[in-house]
Structures are given as C-alpha cells and as structure tokens.
Amino acid sequence: MDNASKIKPVKMAAEERRKYILSMLEQYGSVTVSELSEHFGISEVSVRKLLISLEQDSLLQRTWGGAVRTARTTAELPYQVRESKYLQEKMAIARAAYDMINDGDSVYLDSGTTTFELAKLLCNGPKRGILVATNALDHAGVLLGQQGISLILIGGEIRHDVRACSGYLAKDMLSNMVFDKGFLGIEHISFSHGLTTPNMNDAEMKRWILRTCKQSYVLADYSKFWNDSLIQIAPADRVYRIITDWHIAEDDISRFQAKGVSLVSAPAVSNL
Structure with a gap:
C-alpha cells in the first residue's frame, strides 16, 4: 500500500x-x-x-x-531466492536447533536453507562425535572433512532446483537407518493440513525422514505458517517439536500447544 x-x-x-x-x-x-x-x-x-x-x-x-x-498450492520459490529471504530468522532458528543436539548424537539434516544454517553451526560449534546424514549437497559440502563429524551422503536422483537427492535410492538407504534426531525444512504449516509441500517426491522423502528419526524437528520461519502446499506430509503433531522465530504470536503458540503440538520460538539474537 x-x-x-x-x-x-x-x-x-x-x-x-x-x-x-x-x-x-x-x-x-x-x-x-x-x-x-x-x-x-x-x-x-x-x-x-x-x-x-x-x-x-x-x-x-x-x-x-x-x-x-494467498500463494498457489503448487508454488515453490527457487532455491536462490529462498537463500536470502528471512536470513536473520533462519540463523536464530538454527541456533535454537543446535541447542537440541548433544555430543555423540546421530543427526539427519533435510535439504533446505534453514537446515543449511544448522549445518554451518555444526561445523563451527564445539559439539563433536556427531554422525550427520543428509541428502542435501550444500550441507554435505560444508560438513565434509570437519573434525569430530562423521558424514553420510544419502544418494539418489539429484533435484537441481533444491540441490538435493531424492527418489527410491534415497528412500532405500533411509529405510535401513535410525537417527537420534532429524531436522526438516518445510514449505508450509497450517492447523488444517499440518506439514505440506508442493512436490510429491519431496513429500515422500520427508515422510521417510520422519519414520527414521526418534525425535524430529521442523525448522520453519514465520513466513511458512498459515498456508498450504499441494501435498500433505504429516499432521503437525507427528513431529517432536516445531522451531520457529520470534515473530510468531503467543496466541498462535498456545493454539498449537492445545492441539498437542510442541512449538517453540527462537529469540532474535543481536550478534547474528
């Protein structure tokens, strides 16, 4: 206006x-x-x-x-655009997610720009003895060769638009693994339809990630809320916890919690 x-x-x-x-x-x-x-x-x-x-x-x-x-349910922003959007919020969410990880954990990192910020924290932070598996090429690139971090790249067909592997080969690898914690990126979250994405292969990949992780965390800045994409991945209460940023209203946090969904907001950090 x-x-x-x-x-x-x-x-x-x-x-x-x-x-x-x-x-x-x-x-x-x-x-x-x-x-x-x-x-x-x-x-x-x-x-x-x-x-x-x-x-x-x-x-x-x-x-x-x-x-x-309202965005169309099939809409998906290019990776290059998403990289620079809401960066302060993504960095704050990643820091809160990093606090959930302990020395010696086995961790799965989904593809996405917020989980990429978490990958960078794993490289630079003090926690070690961590096994990280990921299907994301950028994430694997920054983690490669880091002391105290073991790395598994989940292979398969490369989706160039999200710089990640998917398809039956990736799902086959995941079906034989169990991780302590998994961190997922997401396109949209709503009360009505839970976690959604515009891509069918991406939806199936994320469902497999949820199955293989003892605790699953969704990392989503405030722009991901209150809309829906084409394909439902899972109800919001299927995940262990949703981590978002400080913009979300307390009333909305209470509404999620009333539905049995654990949602926490990462505070703004002045020195990000």
Whole structure:
C-alpha cells in the first residue's frame, strides 16, 4: 500500500472492509495492520480479527504485522531466492536447533536453507562425535572433512532446483537407518493440513525422514505458517517439536500447544 491510501479514516461496513483488503492484496501483494487501522479508523486489534477471519476463509495469509496474498498450492520459490529471504530468522532458528543436539548424537539434516544454517553451526560449534546424514549437497559440502563429524551422503536422483537427492535410492538407504534426531525444512504449516509441500517426491522423502528419526524437528520461519502446499506430509503433531522465530504470536503458540503440538520460538539474537 502506498502513501496515497493514507488519508482520513474511511467509514466502511465489515463486508466492505473485507473487499477493500482483498483488492489491496490483489494490487500490491501485501497489507499491514497499521495502514489498515489508519485507513479504516479502527483499532489494530480489530484489524487483526478481520485478517484472522479472512485467513480462516483461505483468502489471505497472515504475516508478522499484516498479511499477504494467498500463494498457489503448487508454488515453490527457487532455491536462490529462498537463500536470502528471512536470513536473520533462519540463523536464530538454527541456533535454537543446535541447542537440541548433544555430543555423540546421530543427526539427519533435510535439504533446505534453514537446515543449511544448522549445518554451518555444526561445523563451527564445539559439539563433536556427531554422525550427520543428509541428502542435501550444500550441507554435505560444508560438513565434509570437519573434525569430530562423521558424514553420510544419502544418494539418489539429484533435484537441481533444491540441490538435493531424492527418489527410491534415497528412500532405500533411509529405510535401513535410525537417527537420534532429524531436522526438516518445510514449505508450509497450517492447523488444517499440518506439514505440506508442493512436490510429491519431496513429500515422500520427508515422510521417510520422519519414520527414521526418534525425535524430529521442523525448522520453519514465520513466513511458512498459515498456508498450504499441494501435498500433505504429516499432521503437525507427528513431529517432536516445531522451531520457529520470534515473530510468531503467543496466541498462535498456545493454539498449537492445545492441539498437542510442541512449538517453540527462537529469540532474535543481536550478534547474528
């Protein structure tokens, strides 16, 4: 929304406000709570309730401080784009995930840009005697040759778009392994459909990872919440814990916990 919309409050009925928000999303792709509050002349609490209602109707996706247009279920951002998005949040999540790992653990690292940050921490951190298995080429590259870390590369058909291996060869390797902890990247998380991804092969790979790990952690920044991709991987309560960033609201954490889902938020770290 631009400055032209920042005029004196406009009186609108509830349905008119809904239509206005949807038109702004169609035109600009995103809206903020503060701008809508100013435009409508209502409190930010009232705006958030309105956004929640629209989200429940699958008409938008709430974000920190506003909302964005609902993504198509088949949409998947290129890896090169995802590398630079929400980097501070991903680094904070990775640090919280690193705290879950103990010396001597066997760990599985799924492909993804947040799990890549965890791979870098495993290289630079003090914890050792760790066995790491991964299907991600970038992750294996940074872990290769690190003292105190044993490395297993899960092979198979290479998906160039995510720089990782998948397919029946990868699943065959996984079917014979058991790990103490697994850390998964994810495309989307919602109350209705749990963990989802737009790619069928990726969904099957992640299901196998969940089967092979005694404790499975999903690493997801706040942009991954409240939308759905095409393929359901598993209900959210299937994982041991979800680790997200500080942007998630306390009410949303409580809603997950009420459904039996352990969700924790990683605090912002000033020296990242």
